[in-house]
Amino acid sequence: MPKIDFTSYPYVSQRMPVFARNVVATSQPLAASAGLEAMRRGGNAMDAALSTAIALTVVEPTSNGIGSDAFALVWAEGALHGFNGSGRSPMGWKADKFAGLSSMPRRGWGPVTVPGAVDAWAQCSRRFGRMPFSELFDAAVRYAEDGYAVSPVTAAVWARAATAFTEFPAWNSTFMFDGAPPAAGQTIHLPDHARTLQDIAETEGESFYHGALASQ
Secondary structure, three states, rough: OOOOOOOOOOOOOOOOOOOOOOOOOOOOOHHHHHHHHHHOOOOOHHHHHHHHHHHHHHHHHOOOOOOEEEEEEEEOOOOOEEEEEEOOOOOOOOOHHHOOOOOOOOOOOOOOOOHHHHHHHHHHHHOOOOOOOOHHHHHHHHHHHHHEEEEEEHHHHHHHHHHOOOHHHHHHHHOEEEEEEEOOOEEEOHHHHHHHHHHHHHHHHHHHOOOOHHHH
């Protein structure tokens, strides 16, 4: 039997059009399932989008992080609404901190801005959502606690990140398993991630900016 390379797509598929009243499309099936679960529980499109985005921080952390930014275009109540969920640079960062540099550093604290995604989740939920904010996290917390199988593309990007971030001990303790990045198909558990999301859910994001999470 030939060896299958699970770092790339193991088969070629031909997709047929999907005709439905409500759909959720993502790069990761478990995240899409989180959005569909929200709608089955009475949520609207915003609830589905938020549940999906929150789940992606667990099942596809190589592309979607809790400490990221978020942007949204929302059609609601007969009008188009835009949301800029990008954070500002720290107040202590002055121009002279970057004097002599030809470009912004790619790693370290220098280029970091205040993460806007968590605040975007909370504000979009209050303005456009129907479900309680805390319930939007149910699927993501479940995936992080119970575990999930890492998909091939995510595993490949994870492996590259492991090489790039070896100098950061906190990253290694969070995202490495027995000293190595997860392989495609490996089931991993992220208990710290689950606790972080649960804290965000219970405080509507306040802990992330002003509470226990912010102080860590």
